[in-house]
Amino acid sequence: MIKEIFRDIVDNTLEGIIVIGSDYRIEYMNRVAGEITGFSNQEASGKHCYEILRAKRCKDYCPIKRFKEGKTQAEIIMDILARDNSEKYIKAKVIRTRGYWVEIFHDVTREIELEKRVKEKYIFQDIITQDKRLIEILNQFPSIAASTAPVLLEGESGVGKEVFSSALQALSARKDYPFVKLNCAALPETLLESELFGYKKGAFTDARKDKPGLFVLADKGTLFLDEIGEMSLALQAKLLRVVETGEIVPLGAARAEKVDVRLLNATNKDLAKAVRDGNFREDLFYRLNVVNIHIPPLRERKNDIPLFLYHFVHQFNVIQKKTVPGISTDAMETLLNYQYPGNIRELRNIVEYAFIFCGDAEIQPRHLPKYLFFSGQG
Secondary structure: OHHHHHHHHHHOOOOEEEEEOOOOEEEEEOHHHHHHHOOOHHHHOOOEHHHHHOOOHHHHOOHHHHHHOOOOOOOEEEEEEOOOOOEEEEEEEEEEEOOEEEEEEEEOHHHHHHHHHHHHOEEEOOEEEOOHHHHHHHHOHHHHHHOOOOEEEEOOOOOOHHHHHHHHHHHOOOOOOOEEEEEOOOOOHHHHHHHHHEEOOOOOOOOOOOEEOHHHHOOOOEEEEEOHHHOOHHHHHHHHHHHHHOEEOOEOOOOOEEOOOEEEEEEOOOHHHHHHOOOOOHHHHHHHOOEEEEOOOHHHOHHHHHHHHHHHHHHHHHHHOOOOOOEOHHHHHHHHHOOOOOHHHHHHHHHHHHHHHOOOOOEOHHHOOOHHHHOOOO
8 A cells, every 4th residue: 555655656746756776777667757758667667777768978977876986966967868869858866775776857958958048149248139130230239339429229118228228338438437327208308408418506496506417427428318209309409419519508507518428329219200290300310310229129039038038037036036947838838929018128027927926936827927818919
């Protein structure tokens, strides 16, 4: 009775288990080990373990032999050859009990293959991608960064325009000087003007002392203006003056001040259309659009989704001090089929949500936000 109970438990564990005798022959193999290797317990029984696992390490790095030599390891990664000759990877450990060797392992093929893809991806100043269009752009970044010409970054909200601007700054000769950022959609026009150009004492009721604007604070460095398409036409005219002359006039000032600032600009709007519609100055558009970088949305970069998922899982494991091993096949399929209107920012939020509910277990579909299944996006 006890033997049958033990057999049921072993067959329903999540780990593959192989019991090996002193002559390296298999005495027993549980159901999971059979699913991983492709061989049944009946087929494996009596065979040498290396005949079933067919691992490259069996010949020169046998874990049992190393165990006998006192060269034990907590866990090792082994590449095995399954019955259908497909290559798989297992994470295994060996224990010795009651005269038998017991190899306990689980399939990490998906994780290893994903890690290989991550190592092969194009990483450039925190930009993660396999997209050929982006790689072509990134190959030009050293030349773009060396210039002082304005850059216009176009793309939907959440695609990472600020990350691209930071990469340009980090590569430029201005990298040791200020890098100042401003979201033009976050402030009303009057505050935006004073933030950009500053003001002099007495310029208005509450101006009790001089305040330098962001152009002054970014002198000799770079100013990143996000959502520049939200700027009013009146303020666009003042920005045009800065671009053309390199001079600013703080509110309440009697004279202009020289500044040396490189402009990086970003928008989630079609500025060319905004020009045609009369909502953006044509002369300013051409001044800012010297170098144009279009960042495609995540739904057009499906191959990048697993890379970002691997990155965010690792990131949240560090932040939240967890050991989430990865994402299940079913959850991955759901995430690959979703269209991501919020792009990379939304994907990161989804992983953060899943971390709330998955504990230290692999992320499953039940851990994902419900809207992924009912939004009609997938």
